[in-house]
Each structure stands twice: as structure tokens, then as C-alpha cells.
Amino acid sequence: MSSTPMVLFEEEFKQITAICDQLHRDAAAKAVFLVDKNGQLLANSGETGDLDTTSLASLTAGNIAATGGLAQLLGEKEFAIQFHEGEKDNIHISLVGQRVILVIIFDERSSLGLVRLRVRKACLELATIFEVIHQKASETGSTVFSEITDDDIDNLFGDG
Amino acid sequence: MSFINYSSREINCKIVYYGPGLCGKTTNLQYIYAKTNPEAKGKMISLETETERTLFFDFLPLSLGEIRGFKTRFHLYTVPGQVFYDASRKLILKGVDGVVFVADSQAERMDANLESLENLRTNLKEQGYDLDALPYVVQYNKRDLPNAVDLDYLKQYINPTTVPDFEAVATTGVGVFDTLKAVAKQVLIELKRGR
Numbered sequence: 001m002s003s004t005p006m007v008l009f010e011e012e013f014k015q016i017t018a019i020c021d022q023l024h025r026d027a028a029a030k031a032v033f034l035v036d037k038n039g040q041l042l043a044n045s046g047e048t049g050d051l052d053t054t055s056l057a058s059l060t061a062g063n064i065a066a067t068g069g070l071a072q073l074l075g076e077k078e079f080a081i082q083f084h085e086g087e088k089d090n091i092h093i094s095l096v097g098q099r100v101i102l103v104i105i106f107d108e109r110s111s112l113g114l115v116r117l118r119v120r121k122a123c124l125e126l127a128t129i130f131e132v133i134h135q136k137a138s139e140t141g142s143t144v145f146s147e148i149t150d151d152d153i154d155n156l157f158g159d160g
Numbered sequence: 161m162s163f164i165n166y167s168s169r170e171i172n173c174k175i176v177y178y179g180p181g182l183c184g185k186t187t188n189l190q191y192i193y194a195k196t197n198p199e200a201k202g203k204m205i206s207l208e209t210e211t212e213r214t215l216f217f218d219f220l221p222l223s224l225g226e227i228r229g230f231k232t233r234f235h236l237y238t239v240p241g242q243v244f245y246d247a248s249r250k251l252i253l254k255g256v257d258g259v260v261f262v263a264d265s266q267a268e269r270m271d272a273n274l275e276s277l278e279n280l281r282t283n284l285k286e287q288g289y290d291l292d293a294l295p296y297v298v299q300y301n302k303r304d305l306p307n308a309v310d311l312d313y314l315k316q317y318i319n320p321t322t323v324p325d326f327e328a329v330a331t332t333g334v335g336v337f338d339t340l341k342a343v344a345k346q347v348l349i350e351l352k353r354g355r
Contacts, residue, residue: 013165038174039174040172052202052203054221055203055219058221145354147228148227153227
């Protein structure tokens with residue numbers, strides 16, 4: 001197996017959520033999302049009620065993966081920032097470290113300049129926390145699940 | 161690569177359906193989507209061409225229930241089967257936890273099956289995975305067709321490592337959930353082992 005699972009503990013989850021909340025306010029954004037490069041939603045903040053956040057996470061990761069593929073074709077390491085402009089809403093997507101994607105959805109209440117400015121600061125803070133998360137994950141791995149029994153797994157599929 | 165969230169008490173895993181073009185990967189997901197309770201599934205996304213061929217991927221999030229207080233979620237993806245979409249297939253394999261190879265039972269698709277299987281191994285290797293070390297099951301689809309080849313013949317060529325395998329007719333759902341359960345179970349066992 002080539003990589004350890006991403007493990008998010010309560011403490012770090014609170015920290016990254018706090019940063020998303022702060023970014024949501026500072027950037028005057030509609031919503032802020034943190035997505036794993038594999039398409040798992042890690043945290044979100046703002047007006048997320050009407051959004052299909054699972055689909056958003058998966059499509060964002062697909063988008064980043066495709067853009068990364070394009071970058072490689074051109075001999076670039078990556079395109080760290082993407083911006084999609086809509087009639088009302090806009091999406092700003094950026095890479096944090098090598099593993100996490102920060103997504104900001106904003107409308108006319110904000111501007112691309114403000115979003116970029118605030119994202120830069122948040123990215124630095126997030127990168128530090130994800131260093132810790134990565135470190136913790138490689139120390140503990142998923143061995144914490146070793147208490148799961150075969151019966152537990154069978155029961156999950158027991159009802160057909 | 162699975163994702164474990166202790167805060168929301170969730171385990172998320174990624175399963176990829178692989179196989180040659182028109183073997184029935186998308187049909188598998190469509191059947192699962194149609195037969196799953198609304199509260200256990202999210203929206204199914206299909207990024208397809210105008211002729212309904214998969215262009216990038218299909219995506220279906222599924223909840224399977226709880227293990228020791230942790231919600232288990234599986235994200236099911238298909239790859240585009242057509243040969244020239246290889247760059248996209250590689251991307252979708254990133255972070256995979258389990259693989260289903262969907263083979264087309266029709267005699268004239270045997271070459272396509274073998275080519276796709278070889279392509280799966282190669283692409284996994286590029287991402288640092290070894291198919292023989294991953295949770296992996298095989299599905300022989302389209303068993304209802306008159307030109308379906310003998311099962312023993314398929315097993316011999318498609319499943320030389322004798323991983324769990326299933327006969328299926330994805331359009332009517334035969335074998336679809338058996339396949340899914342088998343791979344999901346292997347993924348959880350792998351997680352329990354702590355790799």
C-alpha cells in the first residue's frame with residue numbers, strides 16, 4: 001500500500017474548522033470547503049445548507065487531478081490556483097501543501113482580490129496544521145481500528 | 161486511501177470499478193443507486209459524453225451502516241473504459257482502497273478484457289500500488305448473453321490469482337451487490353489490519 005490513511009482527530013478538526021470560519025468572514029465568502037485530494041470533504045463553513053457537499057468535494061478533487069495532469073503535460077509541477085467565474089457565484093480553488101484543496105465560493109459581496117489575499121494567509125496556517133495531521137496519521141495509522149472484529153464487519157453486511 | 165474522521169466519527173473509503181469500454185461499470189453503479197434507500201446514498205454524478213459514454217468518471221457516495229459507532233461511507237467511482245482515456249483513468253485510481261474489475265463475458269471482448277486488466281496493473285503500479293496487495297474482486301458481467309464464453313475459460317484468463325469473483329447481469333442486478341459487498345468487506349478487513 002502506497003500511503004497511510006488520512007486520520008482527522010477532534011483537536012485538528014476544530015482547528016481547521018476555525019480557520020475555515022475565519023476565512024469565510026475575512027473573505028466575505030458564501031462558503032468555504034476543505035477537501036482531501038481524493039475527494040473526501042474534510043471541513044466546511046458558511047452557507048453550505050443548499051449545496052451537495054459530497055458531490056462538490058468529489059468534483060473538485062477530479063478537477064484538481066485533471067488540472068494537475070495538464071500541468072505535468074506542460075512540464076509544470078502544478079497549477080496551484082484555479083478560478084471559475086459564474087454569473088452570480090464564483091469559485092476559487094487552491095492547493096494547500098500537496099494533499100488538501102481549499103475551495104471558496106463567493107458572489108458580488110466579495111472580490112477575487114480579497115479572496116486571494118485572505119486565502120494566502122489561511123493556506124499558510126492550514127499547511128502547518130496538516131503537517132501535524134500527517135505526522136499523527138503516520139504514527140497512529142489506522143491501527144486504532146484493530147479492535148474491529150470480523151463479526152463487526154460481517155454484521156455490516158448481514159442484512160443483505 | 162481511506163479517510164477516518166474522529167470528530168464526525170466517519171470512515172470513508174474509495175472503490176474504483178475498472179474494465180473495458182461498455183463492460184457495464186456505469187450500469188453497476190446505476191443499479192446500486194436505483195436499489196439503495198435514499199438516506200443511504202448521495203447524488204450519482206456521471207461525467208459523460210453526448211453519447212452517454214463515460215468521459216471522466218461516475219461517482220456514487222454510499223453509506224453502509226455503522227461499525228463500532230463509526231459511519232462507514234464508500235465512494236464508488238468508475239473509470240472511462242475507452243482505451244484513449246488512459247490519462248483520466250490514472251487520475252481516478254489515485255487514493256483507491258479497493259478495485260472491482262468488470263469483465264465483459266462476450267467472446268469478442270476477451271482481448272479488450274485482457275488489455276484493460278493489463279492496463280489496470282500498469283496504472284496502479286505507476287501510483288505505487290500492487291493489484292495483488294489491494295482489496296480486489298472480479299465480476300464477469302453479461303452472463304445472460306448468448307455469446308458469453310465459458311465461465312472456466314474466463315476465470316482462467318481474467319482471474320489467474322483467484323480473487324473473489326462473481327457472475328453478473330448488471331442490467332438486472334444479478335451479482336451487483338454481491339460484488340460490492342465482497343470488495344467493501346475486503347477494504348474494511350484491510351483497514352482493520354492497519355495495513
